[in-house]
Amino acid sequence: xxxxxxxxxxxxxxxxxxxxxxxxxxxxxxxxxxxxxxxxxxxxxxxxxxxxxxxxxxxxxxxxxxxxxxxxxxxxxxxxxxxxxxxxxxxxxxxxxxxxxxxxxxxxxxxxxxxxxxxxxxxxxxxxxxxxxxxxxxxxxxxxxxxxxxxxxxxxxxxxxxxxxxxxxxxxxxxxxxxxxxxxxxxxxxxxxxxxxxxxxxxxxxxxxxxxxxxxxxxxxxxxxxxxxxxxxxxxxxxxxxxxxxxxxxxxxxxxxxxxxxxxxxxxxxxxxxxxxxxxxxxxxxxxxxxxxxxxxxxxxxxxxxxxxxxxxxxxxxxxxxxxxxxxxxxxxxxxxxxxxxxxxxxxxxx
Amino acid sequence: xxxxxxxxxxxxxxxxxxxxxxxxxxxxxxxxxxxxxxxxxxxxxxxxxxxxxxxxxxxxxxxxxxxxxxxxxxxxxxxxxxxxxxxxxxxxxxxxxxxxxxxxxxxxxxxxxxxxxxxxxxxxxxxxxxxxxxxxxxxxxxxxxxxxxxxxxxxxxxxxxxxxxxxxxxxxxxxxxxxxxxxxxxxxxxxxxxxxxxxxxxxxxxxxxxxxxxxxxxxxxxxxxxxxxxxxxxxxxxxxxxxxxxxxxxxxxxxxxxxxxxxxxxxxxxxxxxxxxxxxxxxxxxxxxxxxxxxxxxxxxxxxxxxxxxxxxxxxxxxxxxxxxxxxxxxxxxxxxxxxxxx
Amino acid sequence: xxxxxxxxxxxxxxxxxxxxxxxxxxxxxxxxxxxxxxxxxxxxxxxxxxxxxxxxxxxxxxxxxxxxxxxxxxxxxxxxxxxxxxxxxxxxxxxxxxxxxxxxxxxxxxxxxxxxxxxxxxxxxxxxxxxxxxxxxxxxxxxxxxxxxxxxxxxxxxxxxxxxxxxxxxxxxxxxxxxxxxxxxxxxxxxxxxxxxxxxxxxxxxxxxxxxxxxxxxxxxxxxxxxxxxxxxxxxxxxxxxxxxxxxxxxxxxxxxxxxxxxxxxxx
Numbered sequence: 027x028x029x030x031x032x033x034x035x036x037x038x039x040x041x042x043x044x045x046x047x048x049x050x051x052x053x054x055x056x057x058x059x060x061x062x063x064x065x066x067x068x069x070x071x072x073x074x075x076x077x078x079x080x081x082x083x084x085x086x087x088x089x090x091x092x093x094x095x096x097x098x099x100x101x102x103x104x105x106x107x108x109x110x111x112x113x114x115x116x117x118x119x120x121x122x123x124x125x126x127x128x129x130x131x132x133x134x135x136x137x138x139x140x141x142x143x144x145x146x147x148x149x150x151x152x153x154x155x156x157x158x159x160x161x162x163x164x165x166x167x168x169x170x171x172x173x174x175x176x177x178x179x180x181x182x183x184x185x186x187x188x189x190x191x192x193x194x195x196x197x198x199x200x201x202x203x204x205x206x207x208x209x210x211x212x213x214x215x216x217x218x219x220x221x222x223x224x225x226x227x228x229x230x231x232x233x234x235x236x237x238x239x240x241x242x243x244x245x246x247x248x249x250x251x252x253x254x255x256x257x258x259x260x261x262x263x264x265x266x267x268x269x270x271x272x273x274x275x276x277x278x279x280x281x282x283x284x285x286x287x288x289x290x291x292x293x294x295x296x297x298x299x300x301x302x303x304x305x306x307x308x309x310x311x312x313x314x315x316x317x318x319x320x321x322x323x324x325x326x327x328x329x330x331x332x333x334x335x336x337x338x339x340x341x342x343x344x345x346x347x348x349x350x351x352x353x354x355x356x357x358x359x360x361x362x363x364x365x366x367x368x369x370x371x372x373x374x375x376x377x
Numbered sequence: 378x379x380x381x382x383x384x385x386x387x388x389x390x391x392x393x394x395x396x397x398x399x400x401x402x403x404x405x406x407x408x409x410x411x412x413x414x415x416x417x418x419x420x421x422x423x424x425x426x427x428x429x430x431x432x433x434x435x436x437x438x439x440x441x442x443x444x445x446x447x448x449x450x451x452x453x454x455x456x457x458x459x460x461x462x463x464x465x466x467x468x469x470x471x472x473x474x475x476x477x478x479x480x481x482x483x484x485x486x487x488x489x490x491x492x493x494x495x496x497x498x499x500x501x502x503x504x505x506x507x508x509x510x511x512x513x514x515x516x517x518x519x520x521x522x523x524x525x526x527x528x529x530x531x532x533x534x535x536x537x538x539x540x541x542x543x544x545x546x547x548x549x550x551x552x553x554x555x556x557x558x559x560x561x562x563x564x565x566x567x568x569x570x571x572x573x574x575x576x577x578x579x580x581x582x583x584x585x586x587x588x589x590x591x592x593x594x595x596x597x598x599x600x601x602x603x604x605x606x607x608x609x610x611x612x613x614x615x616x617x618x619x620x621x622x623x624x625x626x627x628x629x630x631x632x633x634x635x636x637x638x639x640x641x642x643x644x645x646x647x648x649x650x651x652x653x654x655x656x657x658x659x660x661x662x663x664x665x666x667x668x669x670x671x672x673x674x675x676x677x678x679x680x681x682x683x684x685x686x687x688x689x690x691x692x693x694x695x696x697x698x699x700x701x702x703x704x705x706x707x708x709x710x711x712x713x714x715x716x717x718x719x720x
Numbered sequence: 721x722x723x724x725x726x727x728x729x730x731x732x733x734x735x736x737x738x739x740x741x742x743x744x745x746x747x748x749x750x751x752x753x754x755x756x757x758x759x760x761x762x763x764x765x766x767x768x769x770x771x772x773x774x775x776x777x778x779x780x781x782x783x784x785x786x787x788x789x790x791x792x793x794x795x796x797x798x799x800x801x802x803x804x805x806x807x808x809x810x811x812x813x814x815x816x817x818x819x820x821x822x823x824x825x826x827x828x829x830x831x832x833x834x835x836x837x838x839x840x841x842x843x844x845x846x847x848x849x850x851x852x853x854x855x856x857x858x859x860x861x862x863x864x865x866x867x868x869x870x871x872x873x874x875x876x877x878x879x880x881x882x883x884x885x886x887x888x889x890x891x892x893x894x895x896x897x898x899x900x901x902x903x904x905x906x907x908x909x910x911x912x913x914x915x916x917x918x919x920x921x922x923x924x925x926x927x928x929x930x931x932x933x934x935x936x937x938x939x940x941x942x943x944x945x946x947x948x949x950x951x952x953x954x955x956x957x958x959x960x961x962x963x964x965x966x967x968x969x970x971x972x973x974x975x976x977x978x979x980x981x982x983x984x985x986x987x988x
Contacts, residue, residue, distance in 0.1 A: 115692055134691070135691055135692055137575075137692055137693060138692075139561070139565075140564060140565050140568040141568060141573060141575050141576075141692070141693045142575070142576075143423055143575065143692065143693055144445050144575070144576075144578065145422045145423035145424040145441060145445055145446070145687075146423035146424070148424050148437070148440075148441050148445070149423050149424040149425060149441075151437070160561070160565075163503065163505075163576065164576065164578070166578070166580050167444050167445065167578035167579070167580065170440065170444040170578070170579070170580075171437070171440050171441060171444060171445075172437075172440065267556075267558050268558065270555075469812060472811050472812070598830075598831040599830070599831065601825070601828070601832075601833055602830065604812075604814065604818065604822070605822055605825060607810065607811065607812045607814070608808065608809050608810050608822070609805070609808075609809025611770075611775055611803075611805065611809075612803070612805050612808060612809050614775065614794055614798075615773055615775070615797075615798055615801070615802065615803035616798055616822050616823065616825045616826070616878075617794060617795045617797075617798030617799065617825045617826035618794070618798075618825060619793075619794045619795070657813065661813060661858060
């Protein structure tokens with residue numbers, strides 16, 4: 027019996043050891059080697075992706091599979107949509123594809139971040155596969171199939187810029203990348219200049235799922251509020267993700283503005299009519315808005331996310347940065363990078 | 378449709394008069410059915426693969442075959458077999474036709490472990506697999522040690538501690554889900570709990586195969602003891618069975634089997650419950666051949682379900698949908714055919 | 721102590737929790753004899769069997785051919801003592817042959833399976849028990865009498881020195897009671913076994929057993945030998961357990977001398 031028990035224990039330990047050996051390597055905080063200034067890429071080129079992997083790209087990729095909407099959207103902004111042969115699932119839910127590159131919607135899907143379709147991807151024989159960091163588990167198998175894989179992790183503005191550099195280098199589109207990043211930088215610093223010295227009104231940012239779930243200081247939404255010259259009432263929370271709060275907490279914060287996420291499944295009206303919030307400053311002054319989501323998900327680090335900050339600035343400080351100016355900026359951005367003219371009239375919930 | 382042809386063959390086999398011969402016949406046809414399905418399954422999938430491509434040693438086709446298709450199909454074969462065998466062991470040892478791996482907390486432990494892995498370790502699959510495996514083992518060891526501390530040391534106390542541990546693991550899972558990001562991690566957890574063989578690659582196979590084969594060998598060697606455990610404790614003790622130790626050993630082996638499978642595939646519902654019943658309905662008596670048949674039925678069910686999961690829609694679908702969808706009517710069909718109490 | 725006694729129980733005390741059921745029970749059994757254990761419900765019959773086969777903590781000792789049973793581990797004990805419960809706890813569909821083969825467990829290694837010769841012996845045991853040709857039947861589909869016979873066949877292959885049977889007559893009809901117990905009697909006599917049998921029916925016990933032990937409130941109050949003792953003596957002893965009754969010696973249809981137990985109707 028003892029023998030048996032130790033046999034089983036040995037088995038368990040053997041498995042444990044092997045499983046540990048298989049654990050994926052830790053993410054390294056390492057910025058990729060950029061070749062600033064040098065805009066034409068000569069192949070083969072080696073880039074460091076956002077998992078810290080050194081990946082050599084033998085020739086300029088002709089076909090690309092992108093398994094993440096932010097990288098897909100970025101490739102569209104870099105005018106590389108024609109090289110895409112497969113994209114992530116649920117593409118039809120992204121308005122930007124309909125508006126800028128409707129052909130993408132006919133491409134085969136390679137699955138979601140939860141369930142990547144390895145065979146479907148292999149069947150497309152892509153020169154380059156771009157995956158979100160979440161899918162790092164499938165990378166060894168794709169490499170075994172001799173596919174070139176880059177992992178990106180565009181979770182905030184800084185990481186997005188890094189991802190843009192990596193993809194720009196890999197796909198020989200550095201000029202477009204620099205143009206995009208430069209535009210963003212200019213707009214952000216112009217906005218900062220406009221807003222200097224103004225008082226920052228308090229803002230409460232509610233999530234897609236519930237009014238009582240808000241963005242803490244670690245989230246992209248927090249920097250969106252800061253860029254727009256506001257103060258996140260939930261800035262002192264320690265949660266690094268959406269935090270669940272109570273009505274009492276919301277009333278205690280008493281924000282001057284309540285902003286709903288773009289894809290919220292509840293409406294501005296429902297918040298204005300919520301009897302629990304009747305005493306809240308934002309509701310009393312009818313300062314409840316929803317981030318427009320008809321073109322792009324500006325509350326996530328997409329290429330055009332700076333427009334989200336600018337939209338909020340036009341809500342918080344209409345005197346300094348009026349709505350008309352914002353609409354003009356939106357049109358300019360999409361004409362420049364996505365090659366279409368958006369209909370901005372229906373967008374502005376602030377009117 | 379292949380499964381129904383197989384099913385029909387098996388039913389025809391039931392009509393045979395000679396009992397010994399009948400069981401051999403059923404076993405042989407189940408074996409043949411498994412083989413046919415396995416081979417068919419090798420050529421179903423998103424990547425267009427044909428036998429010719431493989432024979433001509435076309436490089437990419439071979440690579441897809443060896444890293445994706447073959448491991449996945451083998452996992453369906455082995456996983457179904459393992460779940461079928463483990464289900465038989467649980468049902469026999471607990472003398473309860475409804476006993477499934479969760480009776481001693483295996484699946485809820487694995488779920489909690491997987492959720493923990495998804496949240497805190499890394500979304501990388503190896504970490505989640507490991508964490509799920511550890512969760513399952515922890516839950517079962519907890520159940521068995523709780524049962525060992527009680528005054529009544531028998532099946533009832535194991536089942537009761539199992540319920541307690543199950544509840545505990547469910548609570549942990551709830552807490553973990555609460556802290557999860559609803560758009561990313563939460564959906565990963567939910568998806569894990571529906572099971573899928575889509576992520577199986579040649580990298581994830583060796584450990585699972587090793588553990589499964591080890592545990593299967595153990596259970597096969599102990600198959601006579603498993604049968605003896607189906608007799609009441611006192612009686613089997615007087616037949617010379619050290620009930621406490623043997624039961625612990627057999628349950629641990631079955632748990633290893635289930636944990637090794639579901640930690641890579643996610644929860645797969647119904648196979649562990651259904652396969653042994655099907656085998657018993659087909660072959661009648663609970664003996665080692667029925668155990669083997671249960672394993673084969675598990676393989677047949679899981680291979681078929683996985684073929685549908687990967688072939689029916691543009692994307693991958695969770696495999697548990699099909700194991701339940703196929704399994705339930707199959708069970709009803711067999712029960713209608715027998716029309717008597719059979720357990 | 722008389723060396724012709726093969727099994728001796730000495731000063732057994734046992735109980736469940738704080739409730740003491742057996743009080744200083746001592747008795748001895750001979751080889752080749754069936755000893756019946758009689759007593760009202762709750763008098764401690766089943767408890768005594770459980771104590772002997774060491775399933776219940778107890779004080780005192782049981783000696784089988786000089787060996788203290790308390791000192792044996794589960795396997796060795798199973799090799800020397802077999803226990804047949806009122807009804808076997810087999811709840812699964814399992815073939816009759818497999819049930820009988822379970823009896824080989826104490827002599828088989830953990831990972832071993834019965835060999836061909838053992839299967840043959842199991843079939844012979846089934847035939848001896850009157851179940852010839854039934855080896856492939858499903859145990860669950862047997863009648864209660866056949867089930868007891870199947871368990872008896874299993875006991876035969878266990879080939880232990882001491883047999884303990886807990887009310888084998890309880891679930892059987894009139895015919896099967898005699899059928900099963902006569903098979904047991906033949907087994908005990910031919911193979912020089914020692915058997916201790918709890919019985920419900922004193923009439924049956926008087927017919928079958930070589931010796932009877934009377935148990936009352938956990939004490940062994942007396943013993944009697946149906947073939948030797950005078951009916952009047954036995955009657956007095958049985959009254960202590962069953963109340964007013966009369967015991968009559970008479971002859972059956974075949975001219976054999978039998979004992980008949982009649983309850984005193986006026987007592988009710």
